[in-house]
Amino acid sequence: MFIEQPPEIVRKLYPSALWRTDPTAKTVCLTFDDGPIPEVTPWVLDVLARHGVKATFFMVGDNIRKHPDVFRQVVEQGHRIGNHTFHHLRGFENSSNQYLEDVRRAHDFMLEACHDLPPEQVEAALHPILFRPPHGHMTWGQYMVLRHHCRIVMWDLVTRDYSKKLRPPQVLANVMRYARNGSIITFHDSLKSWTNGNLPYALPRALDFLREEGYTFCLL
Numbered sequence: 001m002f003i004e005q006p007p008e009i010v011r012k013l014y015p016s017a018l019w020r021t022d023p024t025a026k027t028v029c030l031t032f033d034d035g036p037i038p039e040v041t042p043w044v045l046d047v048l049a050r051h052g053v054k055a056t057f058f059m060v061g062d063n064i065r066k067h068p069d070v071f072r073q074v075v076e077q078g079h080r081i082g083n084h085t086f087h088h089l090r091g092f093e094n095s096s097n098q099y100l101e102d103v104r105r106a107h108d109f110m111l112e113a114c115h116d117l118p119p120e121q122v123e124a125a126l127h128p129i130l131f132r133p134p135h136g137h138m139t140w141g142q143y144m145v146l147r148h149h150c151r152i153v154m155w156d157l158v159t160r161d162y163s164k165k166l167r168p169p170q171v172l173a174n175v176m177r178y179a180r181n182g183s184i185i186t187f188h189d190s191l192k193s194w195t196n197g198n199l200p201y202a203l204p205r206a207l208d209f210l211r212e213e214g215y216t217f218c219l220l
């Protein structure tokens, strides 16, 4: 519970970050962290396309550098992109200068990877700038700078699809138990979530469940 649905006290650590959208609207926002990678991200895009859903991808800059074609697929299919640092850094273990430079570098690689795409497509994908700190933490100093440059997005529900300790039905059960109006839901388009079987099992079923419950899907 403490992990899947962060309590108020944790949310107050970063008061201007977005943890949940409108609690009166029957909508959820799907987010995917740690891509883009060719082994998983195109599969996620196919599942989303089949369900007619747009989502937000918080990407690691080094993965964009390695897989710019996968990055472009995400942009071309009309999804939102957010920054997740270049090296997937832990805020508490890095100086503010190092951390902010890493965020900037990820942003530069995004611009580079889509420089020849239609400007309106790039604008829709990248603006306003979204940021999610890896592992959900950053120092107060890092936060105070970033909040002026980006919209910081945390989550209302993390599925824990990355966990080796959870079986696929438990990941789906997390969505069924904790999804609520305005939830920002976090999955991972990563090898961890893929090889443990959690994402392939839970994502399509979660989409079916949320739709059956009457949720619509919003973009950040």
Ligand SMILES: [Zn+2]
Pocket (backbone or CB within 6 Å): 033, 034, 084, 088, 133, 134, 135
């Ligand atoms: Zn991450």
